[in-house]
Amino acid sequence: MTSSHVATLLIAYAGTACLFSLATTLFRRHASASWLPASAALIAGVAASSFASSGRNALVQLCVELWHLERTHSAAFAAGCSLGLLAGFALHHATTRPARAWFGAVHLAAVAALGLITLKDQLSTYLARPQDVGASGRLFAQAAPAGFKIEEIHRLSIAPTSIALGPDGLLYVAGFGGVAFQNGVVVRLERAGAELHETVVASSLNRPHGIAFHEGDLFISRAGQFSRAVNGAIVHQNTGCVTRARDLDGDGVYDHFTDILEDLPGAKPPDGLHQNNGIAFDAQGYLYVTVGVCSDHGPPVHPFEGTILRARPDGSDVGVFARGFRNPFDLAFGPDAALFCTDNDANAAGRGDELNHVMQGGHYGHPYSALADGATLDKEVLPLLRSDAALEGLAYAPPGSLPNGFDDCLYTASFGNGQIIRIRLKETNTSFQATTEQFARVPSVVDVAISAQEHAIYACSHDERKIYRISPQ
Numbered sequence: 022m023t024s025s026h027v028a029t030l031l032i033a034y035a036g037t038a039c040l041f042s043l044a045t046t047l048f049r050r051h052a053s054a055s056w057l058p059a060s061a062a063l064i065a066g067v068a069a070s071s072f073a074s075s076g077r078n079a080l081v082q083l084c085v086e087l088w089h090l091e092r093t094h095s096a097a098f099a100a101g102c103s104l105g106l107l108a109g110f111a112l113h114h115a116t117t118r119p120a121r122a123w124f125g126a127v128h129l130a131a132v133a134a135l136g137l138i139t140l141k142d143q144l145s146t147y148l149a150r151p152q153d154v155g156a157s158g159r160l161f162a163q164a165a166p167a168g169f170k171i172e173e174i175h176r177l178s179i180a181p182t183s184i185a186l187g188p189d190g191l192l193y194v195a196g197f198g199g200v201a202f203q204n205g206v207v208v209r210l211e212r213a214g215a216e217l218h219e220t221v222v223a224s225s226l227n228r229p230h231g232i233a234f235h236e237g238d239l240f241i242s243r244a245g246q247f248s249r250a251v252n253g254a255i256v257h258q259n260t261g262c263v264t265r266a267r268d269l270d271g272d273g274v275y276d277h278f279t280d281i282l283e284d285l286p287g288a289k290p291p292d293g294l295h296q297n298n299g300i301a302f303d304a305q306g307y308l309y310v311t312v313g314v315c316s317d318h319g320p321p322v323h324p325f326e327g328t329i330l331r332a333r334p335d336g337s338d339v340g341v342f343a344r345g346f347r348n349p350f351d352l353a354f355g356p357d358a359a360l361f362c363t364d365n366d367a368n369a370a371g372r373g374d375e376l377n378h379v380m381q382g383g384h385y386g387h388p389y390s391a392l393a394d395g396a397t398l399d400k401e402v403l404p405l406l407r408s409d410a411a412l413e414g415l416a417y418a419p420p421g422s423l424p425n426g427f428d429d430c431l432y433t434a435s436f437g438n439g440q441i442i443r444i445r446l447k448e449t450n451t452s453f454q455a456t457t458e459q460f461a462r463v464p465s466v467v468d469v470a471i472s473a474q475e476h477a478i479y480a481c482s483h484d485e486r487k488i489y490r491i492s493p494q
Contacts, residue, residue, distance in 0.1 A: 172490050207241065207266075220274070237268075240265055289315040299362070314346075343402075348365040351433075356429060363414075364412075365412070374407065414434035439463060440459050440460075
């Protein structure tokens with residue numbers, strides 16, 4: 022989280038506190054004050070926009086952001102609430118008409134600031150002047166390059182976490198239908214007349230965060246949370262695994278499951294959001310999977326935390342390919358079979374999410390933020406780039422898969438600012454040089470996939486539960 026994020030959310034805290042103190046005046050002598058109807062109108066406008074606009078629910082998102090800031094910036098939380106409560110106390114005890122008017126203006130300004138903050142997603146959508154609209158006529162996303170179009174092709178019944186093109190050329194989506202990552206499934210999208218239809222091909226999967234295909238089988242990276250009482254203490258268990266799913270009877274639904282990798286850390290507290298995520302296969306058939314650290318910025322405890330693992334498709338010959346990551350989310354093979362991954366940086370005082378060129382035996386820095394004078398990190402590898410937004414899904418467009426100039430690039434889902442970022446790579450003596458530009462805008466985009474056959478990019482929106490297709494016009 023950057024300093025600008027902290028400042029913005031601190032204002033939101035002060036505004037929220039002012040709202041609480043404002044509510045106490047509604048039943049007191051100031052009920053006839055002219056600023057009260059204006060404040061109520063602003064609050065109603067924020068609520069109405071949450072339901073009427075095309076963006077995510079602003080009020081819910083605000084609560085999530087405030088809760089998150091309270092966890093990691095308790096001093097800011099205390100200061101904001103104190104200022105708000107002080108203003109409310111002063112308003113309540115103001116005895117003169119000028120004083121009441123002045124403090125009322127302070128409250129009105131706080132409510133207005135809160136409204137602007139909660140509406141920032143919706144305002145940015147309209148200010149971006151999207152070029153295409155969905156079937157309902159609302160503004161959804163923007164394909165930035167000339168010559169491309171973007172279409173909302175399906176509204177999902179699940180919140181997606183990852184997507185992949187299957188060997189049949191159809192799009193598969195992993196996600197969950199319940200709260201707190203429960204009721205995890207993988208669905209296949211198939212054309213049924215003019216509409217796309219979801220077929221559940223695998224279910225009873227907790228937190229499926231990555232899917233990939235190899236030799237006709239579906240591989241699922243998944244995890245959970247479970248604890249046992251051991252020697253008088255509650256101990257969180259290792260629940261992470263990679264599961265191979267097979268369709269034995271050929272009906273298009275997977276009916277045989279084998280955990281080929283087990284005992285991965287999984288989604289353990291204290292963070293509870295990190296786990297094993299993306300999967301990729303190299304040309305030799307080796308499986309690679311990302312594994313996050315179980316804390317926000319603490320050191321790894323399990324030997325596989327903060328690593329990228331490599332194993333054979335049957336789970337044998339497993340080992341650490343590279344380490345020093347915090348929460349590597351996805352990975353993809355690019356030019357010259359080079360491996361790349363996104364890595365989410367720490368929430369508190371983070372330096373930005375990373376795109377890394379993953380080299381065998383390399384160390385990518387976590388959990389170290391600085392080294393003492395004279396100290397070195399064995400086989401340290403610096404990131405190709407950093408981003409203030411959350412970099413999640415990653416895909417490579419091989420030469421010829423997209424129109425000339427847009428192929429031979431990496432594409433990443435920038436969840437934090439709702440962008441698909443195109444990453445052009447230039448080979449150096451030892452690695453690559455990366456340059457970025459916005460390719461498209463998709464709200465809360467979490468993953469992307471390249472269809473070379475269609476010369477198209479598929480993207481999924483986590484919060485809006487939608488699938489988009491970006492293709493040449």
